[in-house]
Amino acid sequence: MNRPNDELNPTSIPASASSAPQARRSWAFQLAALGLTLVSALTGLGLAYLLKSPASQAKKAEDEGNGILARLFPNWGKPDFVVLLSAQQDGYMLPCGCSRPQVGGLERRYNFLQQLKTEKGWPVVAVDLGDVMQKRAPANLPNVQGLIKYRYSMMALKEMGYWAVGIGETEAGALARIEGEWAANSSQPAVLLANLKNAENFPFLQATQTQTVPGTNLKVGVTNLIGPTVAGHIKDPAVKFTSSVDCLNEQLKKMRAENVDLPLLLYHGLATGRQEAIRCAQAFPDFPIILALTEEDEPPAHPISVDHPQSGTRNYVFRLGQKGKYVGVLGVYRNGPNFNFKYQLVKMGEEYETPLDQKANQPIVRLYEDYTRELKNKNYLKEYNQAMHVLQAMNPVPGLRNPGDGMPHYIGTEACKKCHEFAYEVWKASKHSHAYQTLVEAKYPSLRQYDGECIVCHTVGFGYRTGFANDKDTPKLKDVGCESCHGPGSLHAKNPENQEWRERMNLPWLAARKSGNEQAKNAAIEKFCVGCHDIDNDVNWVHKQGKDPFLEKWIKGKIIHNNPPDKE
Ligand code: HEC
Ligand code: HEC
Ligand code: HEC
Numbered sequence: 001m002n003r004p005n006d007e008l009n010p011t012s013i014p015a016s017a018s019s020a021p022q023a024r025r026s027w028a029f030q031l032a033a034l035g036l037t038l039v040s041a042l043t044g045l046g047l048a049y050l051l052k053s054p055a056s057q058a059k060k061a062e063d064e065g066n067g068i069l070a071r072l073f074p075n076w077g078k079p080d081f082v083v084l085l086s087a088q089q090d091g092y093m094l095p096c097g098c099s100r101p102q103v104g105g106l107e108r109r110y111n112f113l114q115q116l117k118t119e120k121g122w123p124v125v126a127v128d129l130g131d132v133m134q135k136r137a138p139a140n141l142p143n144v145q146g147l148i149k150y151r152y153s154m155m156a157l158k159e160m161g162y163w164a165v166g167i168g169e170t171e172a173g174a175l176a177r178i179e180g181e182w183a184a185n186s187s188q189p190a191v192l193l194a195n196l197k198n199a200e201n202f203p204f205l206q207a208t209q210t211q212t213v214p215g216t217n218l219k220v221g222v223t224n225l226i227g228p229t230v231a232g233h234i235k236d237p238a239v240k241f242t243s244s245v246d247c248l249n250e251q252l253k254k255m256r257a258e259n260v261d262l263p264l265l266l267y268h269g270l271a272t273g274r275q276e277a278i279r280c281a282q283a284f285p286d287f288p289i290i291l292a293l294t295e296e297d298e299p300p301a302h303p304i305s306v307d308h309p310q311s312g313t314r315n316y317v318f319r320l321g322q323k324g325k326y327v328g329v330l331g332v333y334r335n336g337p338n339f340n341f342k343y344q345l346v347k348m349g350e351e352y353e354t355p356l357d358q359k360a361n362q363p364i365v366r367l368y369e370d371y372t373r374e375l376k377n378k379n380y381l382k383e384y385n386q387a388m389h390v391l392q393a394m395n396p397v398p399g400l401r402n403p404g405d406g407m408p409h410y411i412g413t414e415a416c417k418k419c420h421e422f423a424y425e426v427w428k429a430s431k432h433s434h435a436y437q438t439l440v441e442a443k444y445p446s447l448r449q450y451d452g453e454c455i456v457c458h459t460v461g462f463g464y465r466t467g468f469a470n471d472k473d474t475p476k477l478k479d480v481g482c483e484s485c486h487g488p489g490s491l492h493a494k495n496p497e498n499q500e501w502r503e504r505m506n507l508p509w510l511a512a513r514k515s516g517n518e519q520a521k522n523a524a525i526e527k528f529c530v531g532c533h534d535i536d537n538d539v540n541w542v543h544k545q546g547k548d549p550f551l552e553k554w555i556k557g558k559i560i561h562n563n564p565p566d567k568e
């Protein structure tokens with residue numbers, strides 16, 4: 001922990017090749033763009049964004065302390081202010097996952113921000129790109145909790161003093177619901193979207209937010225744009241977008257009229273792949289700082305820089321990975337008529353976790369508790385429809401299940417015990433047998449046994465017909481039981497001699513098993529395990545050289561329960 005990480009070394013963004021300082025506040029926003037290629041003919045830009053290390057760096061600041069922050073920001077001196085950048089949280093309010101090390105989460109972000117404010121005393125302007133809302137629920141569940149998580153996330157961002165949060169693809173597809181869930185009741189942080197047609201239908205949206213940074217006389221402006229590719233993904237016919245180029249020119253004009261010193265652009269286009277965000281940077285040198293989308297989990301330590309030889313300026317395109325695992329800190333230093341910048345990418349690791357004795361009073365932890373209590377009180381578990389399990393959808397076995405017999409249902413692990421003593425003992429000794437209790441005992445937040453996004457992997461058959469519903473109606477279906485892997489077993493238990501049903505009890509890996517190829521069978525079983533032991537919830541299930549996580553877990557982890565040879 002707290003170990004300086006090479007990749008995360010503080011970055012003094014390299015100086016621009018040639019730079020032409022010009023008078024402040026004399027921008028000429030004369031951008032002419034040619035369609036989507038966004039080529040600009042720029043003349044007479046006012047502010048030049050020089051990217052040299054600030055003069056103050058020369059004399060090493062004595063006030064840097066020796067905590068984590070001193071190691072993160074050595075030689076930063078005192079910036080006039082910093083911009084905290086975050087993006088693409090995708091519903092991950094807590095650090096994602098069930099196994100350590102966990103990265104991300106709003107609680108840690110809050111603690112980090114507090115440290116910047118109190119330990120460093122730096123004024124902070126916090127902005128989020130958007131896609132705060134969950135795109136998909138875990139483990140193929142329907143996205144029942146997406147909206148409520150959005151509300152609590154926005155409450156957390158408010159608690160952190162965020163200035164502005166962009167609307168991204170997920171939110172743009174749900175504007176009316178967002179308005180009802182959150183925006184109608186709160187004006188802070190500002191919710192930004194500049195290029196929506198018929199924006200008047202959604203009065204909570206703002207095109208641009210401008211504000212003077214407290215403790216300085218510098219004004220920051222933020223705007224947010226959904227680029228053409230992302231716009232194309234939004235299927236709601238009521239949500240249409242205006243021309244990006246016209247829109248950005250207009251926002252820049254507004255910012256100039258309001259004497260904005262530093263304009264920030266949140267841009268929903270990829271800075272990789274089709275490079276839409278880069279083309280935007282090329283066309284709009286007046287936005288020195290652009291935060292764009294990315295598809296990678298782990299973001300790069302440095303932004304992409306785009307030079308503008310004509311004006312001798314340069315702008316930067318930042319990206320922050322997914323799931324809110326990282327934040328970016330941009331140090332802003334006034335240098336005569338120009339700005340200098342420094343940048344540090346910060347991984348939200350365990351060093352920012354709240355100490356245990358302070359957990360109960362941590363504001364974001366309290367929000368987490370409110371969230372799980374609301375899930376319980378409003379009985380969110382009931383909101384999940386029960387789908388057909390593949391065994392329930394399969395054709396009836398002749399002679400075993402006649403139409404009208406009903407489909408196979410879940411009967412619970414104890415019902416398998418009497419005929420499968422050995423498998424039962426193995427299972428009982430494994431962690432699978434108290435997976436539900438783990439949720440009951442969970443703290444900060446508690447009440448996880450009422451959260452569908454947890455119980456889906458910690459119970460039997462949640463989300464399927466006759467599967468786990470709640471602790472009162474289905475007490476036998478707690479934990480990761482036999483039927484979590486083998487499927488609903490009522491017909492097999494009633495008719496154990498029926499060969500076809502017996503086989504079906506091994507359906508997910510049956511074909512590979514029949515092939516007689518041990519490796520193929522293991523691969524098929526592993527594929528099934530990682531449906532729950534996925535990258536979020538078991539970060540240790542990774543193939544490293546010389547290590548097979550499946551065999552580690554299946555055999556060494558004592559999950560394997562094939563009948564011992566003497567019983568065969
Ligand atoms: C009434 C007794 C009985 C009950 C109850 C019972 N089984 Fe079985 N099961 C058998 C018999 C007998 C076999 C065949 C011999 C063997 O493989 O042990 C079998 C076989 C199996 C097989 C291996 C199938 C194959 O072809 O390799 C699985 C998997 C299985 N049972 C799962 C379960 C599960 C899960 C439950 C509880 C939902 C359960 N059984 C309940 C009697 C039962
Ligand atoms: C339905 C979801 C689910 C499936 C499928 C599943 N697991 Fe698990 N597994 C869990 C949960 C949840 C825990 C943690 C239980 C606890 O401690 O509360 C766990 C814990 C474990 C553990 C102990 C902790 C560890 O990681 O060392 C092992 C070993 C394990 N599982 C192996 C497997 C193997 C092998 C498979 C596939 C044959 C598998 N699991 C399939 C949900 C699942
Ligand atoms: C996609 C499946 C999945 C979901 C969803 C899931 N879990 Fe887990 N959980 C697992 C697996 C698999 C493990 C075992 C991981 C390991 O040991 O490495 C586990 C382990 C845990 C553990 C650690 C148990 C121990 O003994 O260390 C806790 C606590 C836990 N989960 C809580 C939760 C909570 C709270 C949620 C909901 C926010 C949740 N889980 C959602 C699959 C899941």
Ligand code: HEC
Pocket residue numbers: 413416417420423424425427432480481482483484485486506509513525559561562563
């Ligand atoms: C984590 C997933 C998982 C759980 C939980 C689980 N099983 Fe299995 N079980 C498997 C897999 C995978 C196989 C296939 C192994 C093979 O073919 O080598 C299997 C095989 C079996 C077999 C066939 C054994 C043999 O010798 O061929 C039986 C019987 C069985 N399980 C019963 C049960 C019972 C009863 C329970 C609950 C007490 C249970 N299983 C819990 C995954 C699971």
